Structures are given as C-alpha cells and as structure tokens.
Amino acid sequence: MRADAKKNYEHILAVANVVIAEHGVDASLRDIARRAGVGLGTLYRHFPTREALLEALLRASFDEFTTKARILETASSPDDALVSWLREVVEFTSNYQGVVDVMMAAKEDPESALHASCITMRTAGTKLLARAQAEGLARIDMDGDDLFSLAAALAWLSNQPSSAPRADHLFSIIASAILTNRAGSDFRA
Amino acid sequence: MRADAKKNYEHILAVANVVIAEHGVDASLRDIARRAGVGLGTLYRHFPTREALLEALLRASFDEFTTKARILETASSPDDALVSWLREVVEFTSNYQGVVDVMMAAKEDPESALHASCITMRTAGTKLLARAQAEGLARIDMDGDDLFSLAAALAWLSNQPSSAPRADHLFSIIASAILTNRAGSDFRA
C-alpha cells in the first residue's frame, strides 16, 4: 500500500470510530468521508461495504474476546467464566449502537465481511458453554447459536434507552436462565 | 371527514398494511403513497408521522391484547395466563419487522403516537405478572417494564433470520426465567 493510501486508510478508520460512536452503525458514510477530508470514492476504495468498515473497526476487539475466553477457561469456574465472558461481550457490543442487528445478519451470510468475526465469537462462546454444561452448571438444551442469540438480545436491550437503565438486571435474569436448569428446561417444550 | 378523504384514509391504511408487511416498519412512505395512487402530501395529511400511521395500523390489535389479558386473568392459572399472553404478544409483534424498536422508543416518548399503546400493553402485562407473583409463580424482582423489555427482546429475536428458527426455544428459556425463581434471582446481584 502506498504511503498516502495507508494514511488515508487509517485516518478514515479513526474518524469512523468517532462518527459511529456518535450516530451508531448507520452513520452517514458521506459524513465520515467529509469529516475525514477525503473523497467519497476513497472511502469506498478502502472499504467497499459498510460491513468492511465495521470489520476493520471491530476485528481487534473480537480477537481479544477469543483470547479472553481462553484465559477464563483455565482461570475461573465454568459458570463464572461463561457469565463473565458474556457480560463483557454484551457490554462491549452495546457501545456500538445497531451493531447487533448487523452481526445477526452477518452470521448467516458467508459473503459478509463480518461473517468470520461472528463465527469466531460463536466458537469462543460455545466452548465456554460446553464446559459449563459438562459439569451440569448450564442447561443442556442450548447450543452456541442460542448463546449468541441471547447475548445479542441483551446487547440490543442495553442499546434501547427504555431498557438500558435495567440492563444489568435483565442480564441477571437471562443469565440465571442459562445457568440454572432445575427442571425449568422442559417448560412448555 | 369528507367522503373522499375518508376513502383515501382507508385506502392508504390498507396499502400500508401490505407494504409494511413486505418491507417492514421502515418501508418507504413514498412507495406507500405511490401504490395507493395518492399524492405524498395526502399521506402526510392523514398521518403526520410514521408512528401515526403505525398507530392506526396496530391500535385495534393492541386493544385486543388488553381484553385477552382480562379473559386470561379469570380463565387460566396465573402462570399459564402470563406465558400464553406473552407468547401471543411476541408472535403478533414479530409479524411487523422493526416495530419493536419503534415501540421501545415510543414507550419513553409521551409525544409519540404509539405511546398510549405501549402503556396499555405494559399495564395489561403488569397485571398478569403481579397475579403470578402474588402466588409465588413468577420471580418477584421484576416489574412490568422488565416484562415489556423481555417481550420486546423475544420479538426482536423472532425477527432475526438468524434466531427465528429457534424462536420457540428461546421463548421457553426466557419464560422459564420469568416463571421459576428458585434462588436464581440473586445471581451476581
């Protein structure tokens, strides 16, 4: 990559981070290019789709969650590890308004630039879940996709002004459903 | 209302129902006006905001949920009544893609045309919840707003292609969290 191109690439990314933090994932790409002092075509050259931009913005953090899962797997009890990890994922995700909708769609779309990140997250979560399940600490009628979905739902709730104040409480309600299985699993099955 | 105006009003509503079923709550208003064979200004005259249009579209169904709650309150056991009602609300809401986002926002905004409908729903749910709580069948650390939030989250999940196939299962997981309290409530409180 040419030096000027690299500079543009990184500057766009920095500006995008600010603008998306402000206006959410649907922020105007025109606005980002404008505030970056760059032509609209330049933004599209570096990030051909909105998801490509998001991917560049979030990849590092997603990788961190994978290593964090590995650490928790050896450092904490299975149930604590699962819940702590879930809490961090939800908290991080809720910093990017609207990103959960994009992630949920990207998980099903192999063409999406965010697809790999979704699978990465699901894999990390699945391992923590399976470990808790193996010790009878998590309900067995759940898989990694269910965990992904519940995490997404919690992040979505954290992003709604209406439920954000009670986000912690809603988290604990759903966490208790995941962790304790005591005959609740066959309810209206 | 003049006869021609009334005819327009109702025709717009009918077309909107179709278009919104097809493209979700963010459907193009221009498109609705076009397909209704009506000027864009006419649509705005009858429905000054998108939420006013949604309100006209959904009010009847929301009222039904209130009467349905009243019936369940005398016809079923407290836990069955709560869960059955919740299930119907979630199922209905998930027919209108994106409406949960609008509802969550409208609940906090007294100026929204949908605000009253939100409060109506919350009130109906709160009564069913309180009745179950009074008999020890639902966790006590929850209020009507929490119930509203969980219902919204479930409807949101039902709307995501990624989680829709497991929507029933996710419903039962969260329902079990609401219904059975067995010491799970103080988890990580």
Next chain:
DNA sequence: ACCTGAACACCGTTCAAGT
C-alpha cells in the same frame, strides 16, 4: 376541505476524469 407534486436537503453507490 382536501389533494397534488415540485422543491429542498439529505442518502448510498458508481465511475469518468484527473494526478
């Protein structure tokens, strides 16, 4: 009273023209 559609200020996306 009610209806119409042009006008305005925004989008996302593409692509010919420049350096």
Next chain:
DNA sequence: ACCTGAACACCGTTCAAGT
C-alpha cells in the same frame, strides 16, 4: 495507484398552487 467529485436513483418532509 490512488484520489476526486459529479451523477444517478432513491429517501423524508414541507408547502405553494390548485380543485
């Protein structure tokens, strides 16, 4: 190689002009 910005096809919203 890379950048620019005009061009195109869409929006939501408003409002002067018509009947």
